[in-house]
Amino acid sequence: MYGDSVDKRERLIESTRELLWERGYVGTSPKAIQERSGAGQGSMYHHFQGKSELALAAIGRNADDLRAKAEAEFAGPGSVVERIAVYLRRERDVLKGCPVGKLTQDPDVMADPDLRRPVEETFGWLTGRLAELLDEGRAAGELDRSLDPAATATALVAVLQGGYVLARAAGSPDVFAKAVEGALGLLATKEN
Amino acid sequence: MYGDSVDKRERLIESTRELLWERGYVGTSPKAIQERSGAGQGSMYHHFQGKSELALAAIGRNADDLRAKAEAEFAGPGSVVERIAVYLRRERDVLKGCPVGKLTQDPDVMADPDLRRPVEETFGWLTGRLAELLDEGRAAGELDRSLDPAATATALVAVLQGGYVLARAAGSPDVFAKAVEGALGLLATKEN
Numbered sequence: 481m482y483g484d485s486v487d488k489r490e491r492l493i494e495s496t497r498e499l500l501w502e503r504g505y506v507g508t509s510p511k512a513i514q515e516r517s518g519a520g521q522g523s524m525y526h527h528f529q530g531k532s533e534l535a536l537a538a539i540g541r542n543a544d545d546l547r548a549k550a551e552a553e554f555a556g557p558g559s560v561v562e563r564i565a566v567y568l569r570r571e572r573d574v575l576k577g578c579p580v581g582k583l584t585q586d587p588d589v590m591a592d593p594d595l596r597r598p599v600e601e602t603f604g605w606l607t608g609r610l611a612e613l614l615d616e617g618r619a620a621g622e623l624d625r626s627l628d629p630a631a632t633a634t635a636l637v638a639v640l641q642g643g644y645v646l647a648r649a650a651g652s653p654d655v656f657a658k659a660v661e662g663a664l665g666l667l668a669t670k671e672n
Numbered sequence: 673m674y675g676d677s678v679d680k681r682e683r684l685i686e687s688t689r690e691l692l693w694e695r696g697y698v699g700t701s702p703k704a705i706q707e708r709s710g711a712g713q714g715s716m717y718h719h720f721q722g723k724s725e726l727a728l729a730a731i732g733r734n735a736d737d738l739r740a741k742a743e744a745e746f747a748g749p750g751s752v753v754e755r756i757a758v759y760l761r762r763e764r765d766v767l768k769g770c771p772v773g774k775l776t777q778d779p780d781v782m783a784d785p786d787l788r789r790p791v792e793e794t795f796g797w798l799t800g801r802l803a804e805l806l807d808e809g810r811a812a813g814e815l816d817r818s819l820d821p822a823a824t825a826t827a828l829v830a831v832l833q834g835g836y837v838l839a840r841a842a843g844s845p846d847v848f849a850k851a852v853e854g855a856l857g858l859l860a861t862k863e864n
Binding site: 649 | 773842
């Protein structure tokens with residue numbers, strides 16, 4: 481019984497993640513979550529107060545997922561630029577968009593401080609970690625001393641988020657890859 | 673009479689531009705356009721077949737506006753990097769988002785080939801013009817020969833579009849400015 485309840489809670493969160501990614505917050509109804517997860521209304525309201533609490537759990541998991549993947553790449557082998565390249569070049573579901581970044585286009589998510597917080601914190605964390613790496617690269621003499629780690633890190637995160645936008649405009653993931661290569665090319669000119 | 677008709681058509685297009693920027697395509701009803709423009713239903717359907725034709729005119733004007741501003745900056749005085757800096761640093765209504773880029777998050781706009789086309793073409797034009805400028809900078813010895821003009825141009829356009837995303841996540845335009853400075857720092861070559 482307990483296992484079944486954990487399983488239902490899990491399915492509710494995962495279904496909400498999928499629906500948020502596909503349809504956004506406004507387009508995700510409690511009914512759609514119940515249908516996708518196979519959990520009944522009673523089960524949903526047993527585990528969560530409502531759609532907003534479920535969305536918070538789903539967004540939190542998206543954020544954890546983004547951090548865990550990035551951290552594994554940042555902690556990998558190779559030089560700083562190589563590790564950043566592994567992170568930027570990782571295969572992504574480009575035309576579906578970033579599960580975290582996409583939420584910024586959802587007025588209801590941005591208007592709710594609890595839902596916006598994990599989005600803001602995730603980009604803050606990501607930019608901070610990249611800045612640490614870039615600083616490490618400067619200290620090791622791998623990157624030019626003139627590089628501003630925080631500003632450069634912000635630009636790199638922006639390239640990914642903007643790459644999603646351009647790919648959607650073009651209806652093709654190629655332009656995302658091109659933006660990434662452009663950013664890495666610029667970073668390479670800063671290598672000592 | 674003729675002047676009045678032109679004026680009404682103009683007001684209909686400008687009202688649609690404002691509403692698309694504020695609320696997106698789905699959130700822009702024919703009724704809201706009529707109310708904002710002060711034009712009646714008869715007048716709206718005299719000038720346009722419906723919301724989609726009006727949106728096409730509005731999106732076309734957003735695209736023309738983006739091109740005209742960028743072209744004036746690209747054709748200005750100064751070195752290539754200086755002109756790109758003027759373009760990237762121009763004051764923008766960052767938290768409202770890019771009137772063109774924002775449309776990529778509008779499923780109904782992306783699903784309609786006629787409405788998506790001007791969005792795709794605008795980014796294609798912008799990337800192409802920036803690539804031309806970067807190539808000019810390479811030829812003049814201002815920029816490193818190793819720089820790939822097309823990929824670098826794509827990265828620069830992505831920085832702006834991603835800057836809007838990060839600014840919305842942070843609820844502040846500061847991060848947009850930081851991304852721009854990061855990109856310009858990367859573009860600044862080591863002393864030749």
